[in-house]
Amino acid sequence: MNISLVSARNIRRSALKRIAAAVALLPVALSLDSALAQEYPAKSITAVVPFAAGGGSDTQTRIWGEAMAQLIGHRIIVENVPATAGVSGTKQGIAAEPDGYTVVMGVASTIAINPVINKAADYKPLEDLQPVALTGYTPYVMVVANNLNIKTLPELIEYGKAHEGELTYAGWTTVGEFARKGLELQTGLKMIPVPYKGNTEAMTDVIAGRASAAILDISSALPFIRSGSVTPIVMTGPDKSSALPDVQTIDEAGVKNYFIDSWTAIFAPKDTPKEIVEYLNAKTREALKSEKAKARFDELAIEFRDYDVSQTREFMEKQVAGWKTLIEKAGAAK
Structure with a gap:
């Protein structure tokens, strides 16, 4: 008999035994998982x-x-x-x-x-x-300095085109930086990034008008918004916020395929x-x-x-x- 044929049969027989053994153990493994879950x-x-x-x-x-x-x-x-x-x-x-x-x-x-x-x-x-x-x-929200007298994102974009090189962006997180870059890519809005160590320093400068805008989570922004220290202009996600029901979503502001949350x-x-x-x-x-x-x-x-x-x-x-x-x-x- 051909030796290679015998070897092939032996290999096949061995493989079938291994598969049968694995199948036999499967209920045991499943029962162990179920017992662990219980x-x-x-x-x-x-x-x-x-x-x-x-x-x-x-x-x-x-x-x-x-x-x-x-x-x-x-x-x-x-x-x-x-x-x-x-x-x-x-x-x-x-x-x-x-x-x-x-x-x-x-x-x-x-x-x-x-x-x-x-x-x-x-x-x-x-x-x-x-x-x-x-x-x-x-949700994340974009806020601007009150001294800009801007209420919506389209107004900010229009202002940026008319005052090239004047708008600054206060950033202190990776998410915030990509929020700025994404908005620039989608709208053509140009803002000079200014890095800060944290939101306290950044928001202090936005409140004072030394920085033009920031994008941050609503939890951090709300105290400043409720005190009237900054102006919220757009929610950067797809949904309205019950905390800021009058603020437009990014879609309503005319920007598609963009979300920061x-x-x-x-x-x-x-x-x-x-x-x-x-x-x-x-x-x-x-x-x-x-x-x-x-x-x-x-x-x-x-x-x-x-x-x-x-x-x-x-x-x-x-x-x-x-x-x-x-x-x-x-x-x-x-």
Whole structure:
């Protein structure tokens, strides 16, 4: 008999045995996952926040964690990892055991922006992590100095054309800088960027008229808007804000295919069992409907989006694609 034919038969027989063994083990693996999900959670859950304590994502995480603890009977331990623009904390979440006891909080910069502009962010956010639930959505708003006497974005664009080289833009975040670049690409509006260390210094200069404009999250902007210190001219996302119902959306202002907004979401390591991801999503949505969480969100002008797991992933896919397109158009991709 042909030796090569015998070898081929032996290889085929061996492969069939391996497949049969794997199929036989599949119910065991599935039953282990189901058992794990039934027992979950049996202890505290760690939420990695890839930024320092006190920031927006940290605040939202703590609101969520407090509400969750009331439901599940175990603490949510917040671990702040403030390094490398959020890359270190995100990688820590990716590398965690996929058992549901470590989640990582993601924001636009860590999930949608860093992988496009930062070589250190050598991860694929929607492959290396599973989107679990949106914990908060925060619109962004463009504000201008009162001394400009401008009320809408079209008025600002017209002013910029008539006063070339006069408009300045106060920036202190990656999101804010891409907001400026994107607006310039879409409208032709030219503003000289002026970097600041933080929003306090930047907004001080906008209030004083030393800087013309800024784009920032509505939570940070509202105190200045409500005091009449600056003028809001456009919401940079697709939706109206209940906190500023009279301010136009970017679409209403005539600018299409542009969005700048802010959100915080829970992500789990990629191999976390589906049952646990679904559990965390359901409990998160329940927790954030509690009266205490709703009151804190209203106070901070944070919106709650009641998304299931598939809707959360769909939202993230749009965010990742939208930011990638904007960054590439701005010529800032790594």
